[in-house]
Structure formats: C-alpha cells, structure tokens
Amino acid sequence: MFEVVHKRQLSDAVFEMGVRAPRIAGKIRAGQFLILRVDEKGERIPLTFSDWSAEEGWVRFIFMRVGKTTHKLSHLEVGDSLADAVGPLGVPTRVDGLGRVAVVGGGVGAAVAYPVARAMTEAGSDVTVILGARTANLLILREEFEVLPLHELLIVTDDGSAGEKGLVTAPLKRLAASGAIDHVMAIGPAIMMKFCAETTREFDVPTTVSLNPIMVDGTGMCGACRVSVDGVTRFACVDGPDFDGHAVDFEELMSRQRVYTEEEREADAEYLRECECHR
Amino acid sequence: MPPVEPSAGKARHKPSRVPRTPMPERSASERREDFDEVTLVYTEEQARTEAARCLQCKNATCIAGCPVNIDIKAFIRHIIDGDYADGVAVLKERNALPAMCGRVCPQEEQCEIACVLAKKGEPVAIGRLERWLGDYDLACKLEERCVPQVAPASGFRCAVVGSGPAGLACAGELVRLGHSVTVFESLHAPGGVLTYGIPEFRLPKAVVGAEIDMLVRMGVEIVTDAVIGATYSLDELMGEEGFDAVFVGSGAGLPMFLGIPGENLNGVYSANEFLTRVNLMRAYEFPAADTPVWRGRKVAVVGGGNVAMDAARTAVRLGAEEVFLVYRRTEDEMPARHEEVVHAREEGVEFKMLCSPVEITGREGFVTGLVASRMELGEPDESGRRAPVCVMGSDFEIDCDTVIIAVGTRANPLLAKAAPDLELSSRGYVLTDEEGGTNLPGVFAGGDIVTGSATVILAMGAGKKSAGAMDRWLREGR
Known part of the structure; x- marks a missing residue:
C-alpha cells in the first residue's frame, strides 16, 4: 500500500499529493512518471513526478480534478493509501549539455517543468522558465521556481492577472528570435506544446515536448499511448514521454486523448451522484 | 512368484471401448451474453468413463x-481407481498449475496426438481429465488441497x-x-497473460487466483507493482537485494501493428490493449469499474491466432452486432487452436x-472501415505454409467502427x-542455452522473452526446465 503523506490544494481543482514509496523515490530522474490506481476498481493513470526525496522515501505528483479517477484521488487525505503505484517509468528528460534552455510550463504542466528546470540548473544549464496559466490563481509552484538559480522567470497569464498578458508563445518567440536560447522544453496541454513547437520551428530552435497520452500498463505492453513522431508510431511509455516537438503529430495526439470523453463524463457524473461529499 | 507390477493389489484395468466422452458446453447463444466459462467440467461419472478408455500402455507415448x-x-x-487426491499429486509432481493447463494447453498437438488411440481418431481426452482433477483439487477446502x-x-x-506462465512454473518448481x-x-495483479490476456470465458480468473494461492501457500512471495528495468535492475536483484539466482520470464x-494508414485512429486497438482493458481492468463492468473500453458495433479483428480468437469472442460478449475475423491466409493456415476457431x-x-x-479509414478521428485486398495462396514460404499473394485491384472495404490488431x-x-x-538476439529476445542459461552467471530466462510469442505450456515448460538448471547451478556450479 502506498500511504498518502502530503496533500496540498494549489487551486480550485489542482492538488499536490505526496505518497510514501521509498522503492520508487530512490530511482526517479526528472521527466519520469508513475502509474497509479486509487482503489481496487480504479483505472491505471500516468502522472509525472513533480518532486521526490530518496532519503525520506516519498514521491509527489500534481493533478487536476477532471474526471472520476482524479475526483477520487482528490478525496484521499493524509493517512489514506493508494491501491497501487508503479515506476519510475519512461525515459528521463535530457537535462545536460543543452546550453541556454527555455523551459515552458503551462497550467498543470508546471508540475513537470519544475523538476526538469531544477535538474537542468543542477546540470549547469542556463535556464529561463516561462510559467503560464489562464489566470493568476491557477499559476502553480511559483514560489518553488523563484528559489531556483534561474536565468529568468517569466510569468504569463491569458488575462494579465499576473505577469505578462497573453500566451506563453509570446515570450518564447522573443527569446527564440533574439537567439537567446539553444533549446526549448515545453510541458503543458497538447495544444500549448503544439504552438510552442510551431513558434520555435521558424527559428530552428530544437524543442522537446513531454507528451501525456492515455496509457494502461505504462510498460510497453498495450500500445494505448502510441504517438506519431516523424510519421513513425512510437510508444510514449517506453520510447518517451519526451519527443522532438517539431516531429510530433499533435492533431492525432489530441484526437486520441479525446477517445473516451463520453465514457469519462458518464463515469464522473455517476461517481459524483454517489459520492458522499456531494450529497 | 511372478514379478510384482506397480499396480499390484489393484484390479487389472480392462480398457472400455466407448467413444470419447464429449465435453459439455454451454450453447453459443447463451455464451454470447456473458463472460462465464464456455466449457463445463466433466462430471465424476464422465471423467471415470473417459479414464476407462485409457489403454494404460506399457510404453506410454503420451x-x-x-x-x-x-x-x-x-x-x-x-x-480409474477413484483415488483422485493421488491423481492430483501425480499432476503436481510435474505441473504446479493443472487446472490452468487442463484448460489452455493445446493437448491435441501434444499428449493427445501421441495417444495410441489417436491413430483411430479418438485419443483419450487427457486435457479434460487433467482439468477435471485440477478442478477437483480447487474444489477441496484449502487445508485439504494437495500441497506438493x-x-x-x-x-x-x-x-x-x-508472474506469467513461465515465471509461475519456475517459481513453483x-x-x-x-x-x-x-x-x-x-502489473498490479499477478498472472501475466493468464490474467490480462486470456479471457475469463476461457480461463476463469478464480482458477488463476486459486493456483497462485497454492504457490503462495508453498512459500512463494509475490511482489506486484515492481518493474524490472525501472523499479529494480537485474544487478540490484543479484546485488543489494541478495538473490543468488534470477529467472527472467517477462513475456513478449x-x-x-500493421504499419498501414489510419492505424492510430480512435477505435483501433492492439489485442493486448483491448484484452487488458476487459480482462485485467474489467472494463466490461464499466462504469462500476473505472476503466472504459470502446464498445464497437461492428468490429474487425486482424489475425488468425488464439489471441485474435480471444479478441473476437470478447467483442461478441461486449455486445458487437457483427464481428469479422480478417486473416490473410485460409482457415487451414490459422495458428489458433481448432477448438477456439470452432x-x-x-x-x-x-x-x-x-x-x-x-x-x-476514419472520420473525425474515429474508425469507419477497414480496406483489405483479396489474396490467393501461392508457393510455400519459409514457414512451410503457402504464402498469400495479393490479387491486383481487389481492394474492398469492410464497414466497421473498431479494429483490433492481433498479429x-x-x-x-x-x-x-x-x-x-x-x-x-537482434530482435531483442534473450539468448539462452537449452536450459535457459544466459551469458550472465546465475541469470536464466524462458518463455516468450526467449522464443517470441508462443503458448502457455511451452512457457511453463521453459520455466520449469530453467528451475532445474538453476537448482543445479546453485548447488553445484557456482
């Protein structure tokens, strides 16, 4: 059993959760993920590590409450347990030898951007972070980013309630156009990653994206997470989750992410009808 | 005094000449509606009638x-003698998982084909008898079950x-x-392909669970949620974790996939994903179970093996109106067991x-059809089967909303x-000697990770053989 040892609500629908998993914590490198099951009837969902401590034996992840599984997860408290947690899965993000890097974290993607940016600074890279969200109170991990030895932290919100008003692609384009960056790492919703990649393509800045397709086993056995990269089918769980953003077929990825939209809505609605906290 | 035969004291067996006892089965129309087992078990009487057909050959070729x-x-x-517990003990001398093997082994091409009666077309139903004894054991109270x-x-x-067939057989031995x-x-549950792959209607999960419980009772410890290559490396198992030998039976x-256009449309599954969602994640209970599965109205399954049959028959049970099995050769070349095809x-x-x-083909990201070419059989290929050759200009479209790839x-x-x-090997499989020994001392391997996709019993045989080699290596060879 994997005991919940930490829980923090970061915004209305976004939670940070820490789980005791010493075996996993000792192995994690930035960009890797775990697969968890909340309970015995639960589905297996992938979540990327946002933080971990090998010494203290815990791992953390951040999730947005969007469906039944994340609803159930948000109802766990410190002292409760997950049925399962397995990992660390996926190929770690390349963090060294990248020169001047812009790390873009959009929405909940900031949860993944944080350990990646941290590892890059530890590896000696010169890191600029672009942290974006729809509005100020949806910005997450801002304080954590502020204490990293970054070249610069740029805040962007759609409505201008914090930092620059607009989309993350605006400062990204300025950096790329001015020749101030050698590499981009973009993590966030598929649509954001798509536009980040389109922004940098024009300036020939290599851009890595961290994909988040649907997964089941997470070990290469089922192929649910397949994505087209340069026209070749790759499995995000064992070949990724990081890929060359200029080669990813984002339209296909977004379409595949929507395959169970109706089923997810049905399951969530039924869960909320039965769930005690909503009675 | 005449020499004493091992069966001395027991009545001499006179083989009966009745025909092979058919396996009771539920009707197809009933089966289509649920995930319960297709075949029913022999009654005690049927088992004894069938056993009585055995010639008890001096040289038992089976x-x-x-x-x-x-x-x-x-x-x-x-x-024959009614000593069922002793019968179970004989099975378990060689096979820790008889109720499972009695169900999924291709006996018709292993023991039964070697039965002397097979020459007349009606071998003893060895597999059904094994299953009957296996089930007899499972039906006993836990403390009365046969513990090897x-x-x-x-x-x-x-x-x-x-913890698939190779691993369980190896662990049991x-x-x-x-x-x-x-x-x-x-994964979160043990059993490997027995749990995620083979459907409930062919191998009930309660049977898999009970056989695994027996291994646990014998002292086997099972750690789930542990990926070798992620959670542990092989070096750590042999090092910090203090194991003296390792058997790798991680499966294929x-x-x-086919590498054809449209394969990443929504509604296209690998058979592994489709079966895992349904068997391991119990998607057929959705939304009571959290994992969904796309329930196709018209489903095309591509392939001709047992996995293709499992996927097609699962789609039937999920309520598909039409299920097509698309195969590029003919039924004669299909690798699936005859029983599954029937x-x-x-x-x-x-x-x-x-x-x-x-x-x-697709629309708005979802499958609308499968375009196929008609083939004809040409000269035999390296597998000895006649190779299918494309008939030019013969493409046609099968109207469907789901495609399951089982190739x-x-x-x-x-x-x-x-x-x-x-x-x-160049294809990524582990290279071993005949007993599963690898190039690393103390590391053995067997099952699909060595041979590529094969059968449950071949994997079990490999696991068991490696266990013997590991035993010798541990005691003598190190």
Whole structure:
C-alpha cells in the first residue's frame, strides 16, 4: 500500500499529493512518471513526478480534478493509501549539455517543468522558465521556481492577472528570435506544446515536448499511448514521454486523448451522484 | 512368484471401448451474453468413463508429448481407481498449475496426438481429465488441497521476473526444490497473460487466483507493482537485494501493428490493449469499474491466432452486432487452436479469409472501415505454409467502427534497460542455452522473452526446465 503523506490544494481543482514509496523515490530522474490506481476498481493513470526525496522515501505528483479517477484521488487525505503505484517509468528528460534552455510550463504542466528546470540548473544549464496559466490563481509552484538559480522567470497569464498578458508563445518567440536560447522544453496541454513547437520551428530552435497520452500498463505492453513522431508510431511509455516537438503529430495526439470523453463524463457524473461529499 | 507390477493389489484395468466422452458446453447463444466459462467440467461419472478408455500402455507415448512430462498414465490410473487426491499429486509432481493447463494447453498437438488411440481418431481426452482433477483439487477446502512436497530449505534465494506462465512454473518448481522464491510482477495483479490476456470465458480468473494461492501457500512471495528495468535492475536483484539466482520470464511485450494508414485512429486497438482493458481492468463492468473500453458495433479483428480468437469472442460478449475475423491466409493456415476457431464461429464471428488489410479509414478521428485486398495462396514460404499473394485491384472495404490488431508481439525494450549486459538476439529476445542459461552467471530466462510469442505450456515448460538448471547451478556450479 502506498500511504498518502502530503496533500496540498494549489487551486480550485489542482492538488499536490505526496505518497510514501521509498522503492520508487530512490530511482526517479526528472521527466519520469508513475502509474497509479486509487482503489481496487480504479483505472491505471500516468502522472509525472513533480518532486521526490530518496532519503525520506516519498514521491509527489500534481493533478487536476477532471474526471472520476482524479475526483477520487482528490478525496484521499493524509493517512489514506493508494491501491497501487508503479515506476519510475519512461525515459528521463535530457537535462545536460543543452546550453541556454527555455523551459515552458503551462497550467498543470508546471508540475513537470519544475523538476526538469531544477535538474537542468543542477546540470549547469542556463535556464529561463516561462510559467503560464489562464489566470493568476491557477499559476502553480511559483514560489518553488523563484528559489531556483534561474536565468529568468517569466510569468504569463491569458488575462494579465499576473505577469505578462497573453500566451506563453509570446515570450518564447522573443527569446527564440533574439537567439537567446539553444533549446526549448515545453510541458503543458497538447495544444500549448503544439504552438510552442510551431513558434520555435521558424527559428530552428530544437524543442522537446513531454507528451501525456492515455496509457494502461505504462510498460510497453498495450500500445494505448502510441504517438506519431516523424510519421513513425512510437510508444510514449517506453520510447518517451519526451519527443522532438517539431516531429510530433499533435492533431492525432489530441484526437486520441479525446477517445473516451463520453465514457469519462458518464463515469464522473455517476461517481459524483454517489459520492458522499456531494450529497 | 511372478514379478510384482506397480499396480499390484489393484484390479487389472480392462480398457472400455466407448467413444470419447464429449465435453459439455454451454450453447453459443447463451455464451454470447456473458463472460462465464464456455466449457463445463466433466462430471465424476464422465471423467471415470473417459479414464476407462485409457489403454494404460506399457510404453506410454503420451508422456513424451507433454512439455513438462506429466505421468499421464499414472494420473489416469488414479482416476480409474477413484483415488483422485493421488491423481492430483501425480499432476503436481510435474505441473504446479493443472487446472490452468487442463484448460489452455493445446493437448491435441501434444499428449493427445501421441495417444495410441489417436491413430483411430479418438485419443483419450487427457486435457479434460487433467482439468477435471485440477478442478477437483480447487474444489477441496484449502487445508485439504494437495500441497506438493517441499524439499528442505536450501538457503538460496531466487528472484523470478514476471508472474506469467513461465515465471509461475519456475517459481513453483524452485520452491518445491527448497529455495526461497520472490516473484516480481510489473502489473498490479499477478498472472501475466493468464490474467490480462486470456479471457475469463476461457480461463476463469478464480482458477488463476486459486493456483497462485497454492504457490503462495508453498512459500512463494509475490511482489506486484515492481518493474524490472525501472523499479529494480537485474544487478540490484543479484546485488543489494541478495538473490543468488534470477529467472527472467517477462513475456513478449510490445504489440506489433500493421504499419498501414489510419492505424492510430480512435477505435483501433492492439489485442493486448483491448484484452487488458476487459480482462485485467474489467472494463466490461464499466462504469462500476473505472476503466472504459470502446464498445464497437461492428468490429474487425486482424489475425488468425488464439489471441485474435480471444479478441473476437470478447467483442461478441461486449455486445458487437457483427464481428469479422480478417486473416490473410485460409482457415487451414490459422495458428489458433481448432477448438477456439470452432467456438468463435459458433458464437457468430464471421471469417473473412484471404484478406489483407491495406488501410483503416476514419472520420473525425474515429474508425469507419477497414480496406483489405483479396489474396490467393501461392508457393510455400519459409514457414512451410503457402504464402498469400495479393490479387491486383481487389481492394474492398469492410464497414466497421473498431479494429483490433492481433498479429503478434515483439520484445520489450525495458529488458535491455534492466540488464545492459544481458545478451540479446537482434530482435531483442534473450539468448539462452537449452536450459535457459544466459551469458550472465546465475541469470536464466524462458518463455516468450526467449522464443517470441508462443503458448502457455511451452512457457511453463521453459520455466520449469530453467528451475532445474538453476537448482543445479546453485548447488553445484557456482
């Protein structure tokens, strides 16, 4: 059993959760993920590590409450347990030898951007972070980013309630156009990653994206997470989750992410009808 | 005094000449509606009637046909004599999982084909008798079940990677030989393909669970949620974790796709994904179980093996109106067991033979059809089967909303990560000697990770053989 040892609500629908998993914590490198099951009837969902401590034996992840599984997860408290947690899965993000890097974290993607940016600074890279969200109170991990030895932290919100008003692609384009960056790492919703990649393509800045397709086993056995990269089918769980953003077929990825939209809505609605906290 | 025969004291067996006892089955129309088992078990009377057909040959050729060399003659003799517990004990000398093997082994091409009566077309139903005894054991109270005798503790610790057929057979044998055994499983439930792959209607999960419980009772420890290559490396198992030997039975891994346009449309599944969602994640109970599965109205399954049959028959049970089995050769070349083919047909699966998919069509991201070319059989290829040759200009479209690809698997790259020094073939499978020994001392391997996709019993045979080699290596060879 994997005991919940930490829980923090970061915004209305976004939670940070820490789980005791010493075996996993000792192995994690930035960009890797775990697969968890909340309970015995639960589905297996992938979540990327946002933080971990090998010494203290815990791992953390951040999730947005969007469906039944994340609803159930948000109802766990410190002292409760997950049925399962397995990992660390996926190929770690390349963090060294990248020169001047812009790390873009959009929405909940900031949860993944944080350990990646941290590892890059530890590896000696010169890191600029672009942290974006729809509005100020949806910005997450801002304080954590502020204490990293970054070249610069740029805040962007759609409505201008914090930092620059607009989309993350605006400062990204300025950096790329001015020749101030050698590499981009973009993590966030598929649509954001798509536009980040389109922004940098024009300036020939290599851009890595961290994909988040649907997964089941997470070990290469089922192929649910397949994505087209340069026209070749790759499995995000064992070949990724990081890929060359200029080669990813984002339209296909977004379409595949929507395959169970109706089923997810049905399951969530039924869960909320039965769930005690909503009675 | 005449020499004493082993069966002295018991009545001489006179084989009966009745025809082979048919297996009771539920009707196809009933089967289509649920996931319960297709075949019903023999009654005690039927089992004894069938056992009585056995000639009890002096030279029992059937035994050599069994990949794990079960003393078939002896266990059938025990059924004849009504000593069922003794019969179970004979099975378990060689096979820790009889109720499972009695169900999924292709007996018709192993022991039964070697039966002397097979020459007349009606071999003894060895598989059904094995299953009957296996079920007899499972039906006993736990404390009355046959626990194979365990040798005195050797003091050696063995790790088994993967809890599928190869791993379980290996673990069962190692623990019987007196070693301490820990099995590492990457998923949340043990059993490997027995749990995620083979459907409930062919192998009830309660049977798998009960057989695994017995191994646990014998002392096998099972650790789930542990991926070798992620959570542990092979070096760590042999190092910090303190294991003296490791058996790798991690299975074949990655599903293959066809490489045709449209394969990443929504509604296209690998058979592995489709079956995992339904079997392991119980998507047929959705939304009571959280994992959904796309329930197609018209489903095309591509492939001709047992996995293709499992997928097609699962789609039938999920409520599909039409299920097509699309295969590029003919029924004669299909690698699936005859019994599965018959069951699939009975349940309404429509066979489209000599059809090779060329494209999956779609609209707004979802599947609308499968375009296939008609084929004809040409000269035999390297597999000895007549190779299908495309008929020019013969493309046609099958109207469907789901396509399930069941054309085999290839090696999982996680293994190379788990053990960079382990010698692999160019296709990523582990290279071993005849007994599963690898290039690394103390590391053995068997099952699909060595041979590529094969059968449950071949994997079990490999696991068991490796256990013997590991035992010798631990006690003598190190």
